[in-house]
Amino acid sequence: MTDTEAAPTWSLPDDRDSVRDALIDWYEADHREFPWRRTDDPYAILVSEVMSQQTQLDRVVEAWEAFLERWPSTTELAAADRADVVGFWTDHSLGYNNRAKYLHEAAGQIESDYDGRFPESPDELQELMGVGPYTANAVASFAFNNGDAVVDTNVKRVLYRAFDVPDDDSAFEDAAADLMPADRSRVWNNAIMELGGVACEQTPSCDEAGCPWREWCSAYASGDFTAPDVPTQPSFEGSRRQFRGRVIGTLREYDELELDTLGHRVRVDYAPNGEYGREWLRGLLTDLEADGLVELDRNAEPVVARLRR
DNA sequence: ATCCCGTCGG
DNA sequence: CCGACGGGAT
Numbered sequence: 001m002t003d004t005e006a007a008p009t010w011s012l013p014d015d016r017d018s019v020r021d022a023l024i025d026w027y028e029a030d031h032r033e034f035p036w037r038r039t040d041d042p043y044a045i046l047v048s049e050v051m052s053q054q055t056q057l058d059r060v061v062e063a064w065e066a067f068l069e070r071w072p073s074t075t076e077l078a079a080a081d082r083a084d085v086v087g088f089w090t091d092h093s094l095g096y097n098n099r100a101k102y103l104h105e106a107a108g109q110i111e112s113d114y115d116g117r118f119p120e121s122p123d124e125l126q127e128l129m130g131v132g133p134y135t136a137n138a139v140a141s142f143a144f145n146n147g148d149a150v151v152d153t154n155v156k157r158v159l160y161r162a163f164d165v166p167d168d169d170s171a172f173e174d175a176a177a178d179l180m181p182a183d184r185s186r187v188w189n190n191a192i193m194e195l196g197g198v199a200c201e202q203t204p205s206c207d208e209a210g211c212p213w214r215e216w217c218s219a220y221a222s223g224d225f226t227a228p229d230v231p232t233q234p235s236f237e238g239s240r241r242q243f244r245g246r247v248i249g250t251l252r253e254y255d256e257l258e259l260d261t262l263g264h265r266v267r268v269d270y271a272p273n274g275e276y277g278r279e280w281l282r283g284l285l286t287d288l289e290a291d292g293l294v295e296l297d298r299n300a301e302p303v304v305a306r307l308r309r
Numbered sequence: 310a311t312c313c314c315g316t317c318g319g
Numbered sequence: 320c321c322g323a324c325g326g327g328a329t
Contacts (some may be wrong), residue, residue: 049315050315052313053313053314053315053316054313054314054315054324054325054326055313055326055327056312056313056327056328059327059328061317088326089325093320093325093326094326095313095324095325095326095327095328096324096325096326097314097324097325098316098317098323098324098325099324102316102317124320129316129317130315130316130317131316132315132316132317133315133316134314134315134316135315135316152315153313153315155315160329171313191316202312205328230312230313230314231314232311232312233311233312233314233324235310235311236325236326239324239325240323240324241324241325241326242325242326244324244325245325245326252329287323290318291324
């Protein structure tokens with residue numbers, strides 16, 4: 001026998017159905033109300049998922065409503081200027097403006113490749129720009145009740161603590177899939193992420209939140225609430241990301257800007273031939289250009305930059 | 310100072 | 320597989 005697979009060192013409770021029912025009952029009895037939980041429009045759900053990947057949910061609500069009012073469907077969004085979509089992202093402090101571009105591009109894909117209608121399977125949804133495994137399953141679940149088990153950091157933390165699933169992506173996927181009741185991805189994925197969001201947070205509130213899994217939970221029994229490591233980010237102040245943000249913000253105020261002018265507005269210590277000079281700025285701008293956010297007119301003399309329309 | 314965290318591109 | 324990616328809230 002050439003099988004080298006080790007037997008799993010973890011196992012889910014025998015009475016899966018009790019575990020499942022307990023979570024679904026807990027979720028249905030009481031949960032946070034978010035407006036995107038009241039729609040099954042895949043476009044509206046996609047927008048909410050992309051926004052919430054980077055921003056606290058409370059701040060997403062307003063932005064989500066405003067975005068849908070301005071661009072109610074992929075038809076309007078695909079026809080929009082990219083600069084306006086990126087500008088909206090900045091105005092609403094939604095972070096990574098790359099994701100505004102992804103959304104804009106995905107809307108274009110839906111219009112041109114899918115005849116204006118969203119595909120319903122996770123595999124097809126993943127073809128859309130900016131849509132990876134998590135978002136594909138979320139949209140398939142919440143719009144079509146047709147997803148597989150989502151695995152995000154909330155779900156990982158829950159599985160790691162409750163059932164000792166090791167910190168390993170394929171183990172998390174297997175466990176999450178085993179646990180999800182067939183054909184109930186909509187309520188299930190909402191419920192397990194809600195559990196991670198309000199009961200099994202970084203510092204857990206098992207009793208306060210009335211966690212429905214206390215009787216099965218390994219961490220609750222042992223008192224060890226260790227969670228999988230989440231990589232910490234380098235500081236934002238002075239980072240390249242901060243200056244990218246400033247370039248976008250500055251270019252929004254002007255139709256176009258010559259490079260040295262832009263440089264001086266972006267950082268006080270800009271010196272054309274210094275450490276933070278033209279070479280540094282060109283580096284930033286060519287990346288922003290490759291990211292589809294900025295256009296450079298290399299024929300102009302001197303070269304000018306503007307937001308991509 | 311730390312948290313939030315999935316996707317893309319190389 | 321790993322580094323890059325925004326900026327407000329706490």
